[in-house]
Amino acid sequence: MAEIVRDNEGAxxxxxFELYVDGIELANGYQELTDADEQQRRFERxxxxxxxxxxxxxxxxxxxxxxxxEPGLPACAGVALGVDRLLLLLQNSSPAAEKNN
Known part of the structure; x- marks a missing residue:
């Protein structure tokens, strides 16, 4: 789950973040939520x-x-890369075209 923070306007x-190339999502990443109580509230909600x-x-x-x-989760972030989508883009193909084959 992504951590909720305040932007420059306080929202x-x-x-x-998400990384798109030619309209295809290649990667997404986020700063991990490290507050166990907030995580539990989200699970319950x-x-x-x-x-x-x-x-x-x-x-x-x-x-x-x-x-x-305990011991606690340190501040961390992660990124998931769609290697299959990256390879399709490198081959000048598209995920939609692959589904039709």
Whole structure:
């Protein structure tokens, strides 16, 4: 989950980015949420939304929450790169064209 931070105008925003090339998302990344209490609130809110939509709740990841609390999660960020999409772009192909084959 992305950490929520304040931008220059004071608005709450997710500290994240996406990289697009020719309209295709190649990568996305974000600063990790390190507050276990906030993470638990988000899990609970997501489950409340699921229940309101008639879906079963998802088990809350207690091992993750425990690890975030002790020893704690240091400030960190990550990026996911779609290697398949990158290779398609390098071959001058597109994901849509690949789906039709």
């Amino acid at each position: 709450a925003v997710a500290a994240r 997501d489950n409340a939304t699921r229940c309101a939509r008639g879906l079963p709740p998802v088990p809350i990841d207690q091992p993750l929450l425990n690890a975030m609390r």
